[in-house]
Amino acid sequence: xxxxxxxxxxxxxxxxxxxxxxxxxxxxxxxxxxxxxxxxxxxxxxxxxxxxxxxxxxxxxxxxxxxxxxxxxxxxxxxxxxxxxxxxxxxxxxxxxxxxxxxxxxxxxxxxxxxxxxxxxxxxxxxxxxxxxxxxxxxxxxxxxxxxxxxxxxxxxxxxxxxxxxxxxxxxxxxxxxxxxxxxxxxxxxxxxxxxxxxxxxxxxxxxxxxxxxxxxxxxxxxxxxxxxxxxxxxxxxxxxxxxxxxxxxxxxxxxxxxxxxxxxxxxxxxxxxxxxxxxxx
Numbered sequence: 001x002x003x004x005x006x007x008x009x010x011x012x013x014x015x016x017x018x019x020x021x022x023x024x025x026x027x028x029x030x031x032x033x034x035x036x037x038x039x040x041x042x043x044x045x046x047x048x049x050x051x052x053x054x055x056x057x058x059x060x061x062x063x064x065x066x067x068x069x070x071x072x073x074x075x076x077x078x079x080x081x082x083x084x085x086x087x088x089x090x091x092x093x094x095x096x097x098x099x100x101x102x103x104x105x106x107x108x109x110x111x112x113x114x115x116x117x118x119x120x121x122x123x124x125x126x127x128x129x130x131x132x133x134x135x136x137x138x139x140x141x142x143x144x145x146x147x148x149x150x151x152x153x154x155x156x157x158x159x160x161x162x163x164x165x166x167x168x169x170x171x172x173x174x175x176x177x178x179x180x181x182x183x184x185x186x187x188x189x190x191x192x193x194x195x196x197x198x199x200x201x202x203x204x205x206x207x208x209x210x211x212x213x214x215x216x217x218x219x220x221x222x223x224x225x226x227x228x229x230x231x232x233x234x235x236x237x238x239x240x241x242x243x244x245x246x247x248x249x250x251x252x253x254x255x256x257x258x259x260x261x262x263x264x265x266x267x268x269x270x271x272x273x274x275x276x277x278x279x280x281x282x
Contacts, residue, residue, distance in 0.1 A: 005111070008062060009119040009134060012087075012109045015057045019050045019107040020125035023092060027101055027126075043095050047071050050091035050107065058087055070219045079218065079274045081246065083114045088222035093122075094195030096165075103127065108197040110222025120223030122197045131201045133223075133230040139204050146231040148254035149206040154185055154261045157209035160199040162192045164215040166271075174214070174267040181265035196250075200224030203252050204231035210253035212262055214238055218245045218274045221252075228252045234259050238266045246275040 026046040051071040058065060066082065069089040073079045081088075090108040092098055098105045103126040110120045122131040131146075133139040139146040151157055159182055163175055183190055191208060193199050197220060199211040204227045222245060225235050235243040236251040236259045243250055248271045253259035 005113075005118050005134070008085075008111060009121065009132070011058065011061055012111065012119065012121045013123075013130060013132060015054050016107045016109055016121050016123040016130070018057075019054055019091065020123050020128075022046065022050050022053065023098070023105055023107065023125045027098070043092070043099055046098070047091050047095065051089060054089050054091065054107075054109065055087075068219060070217065073217075073219075073274075078278065079246075081112060081115055081218070081275065086112045088112060088219050090197065090217075090219035093197040093220055094193070097194040102194060104193040104195050104198050106195050106197040106201075108219065108223045110219075110224075110226065112222065117222055117226040120226035122201050122223050122227060124198055124201070129201075131204065131223075131227050133204075133227040135226060135230070137230070139227045139231040141201070141205060146204045146227070147206055148203060148228070148231050148233040149209050150254070151209050152255060152257050154187060154209075154258055157187050157258060158189045158191055158207070159187050159262065160191050160193070160202055160208045160211035162194065162196070162199070162213050162216075164213065166215060171215070171269065174269045177267035178212075178265060181267070182262065185261075185265065196220035197224045200228050200252050203233055203254065204228050206231075206254070209258050210251065210262055212238060212251040212266060214249045214266075214269060215271050216248055216250060218248075221245060221250055225250070225252065236260075236263060238263060238268055246273050248272075248274060 051069045066086040088110040093106040107123045120133045196216045202208045238249045
């Protein structure tokens, strides 16, 4: 099976590169028309165009494989992970960055078999950085091996997180409460690239010690989670315990020590799961 997944991964890398070209082109061509009225349309168009490009190209090569894509789910498809080979796709991770041409925009492709990520590809389009990981084979950026930071002292750490897209006052309170706790440890600094996938690649690259967030989706973290663990990092739920990709909660860190220290400070809440039934009950 290994070589079969290798050809799937090679395909993912080449299609991610093509998708990146579409994203860069959209920024160049449409930047001029990105006024308030059209930026949202442009995002949807580019998002849908990129997801379609990826899915169609994969379907030609692997007709029996399944897909979970951000745009497909937005269009009403169920978000269910089975044991079948499944491609989990975020065509543009960092949509808000994209609208503002803030330079961190990623194409994220994770590939699961038996509910386990077998490879992950995150292409940071504007930096032209291709992050890749195969289960058991390590993580790479543009072919160079990645290794998490060996900093075990949280006070010497940089932590990545995001404010998320919810403006519900209760959610915002949780987010700031966690942030305040973590800043006050004190840590060296808090950063956020504006995309979960790239934040996880920063953990894998060793430039931040950890990333945590509540409210992300499975397509934001599927690829990145493997890139972190293959670079020697750990994944955890925000209450400790195992990370569940459908729970919309994650801590990705260089070590258990740092991850557990962060878990202590997080003000926990539970967004509706990605795999929740369509009537919206937990």
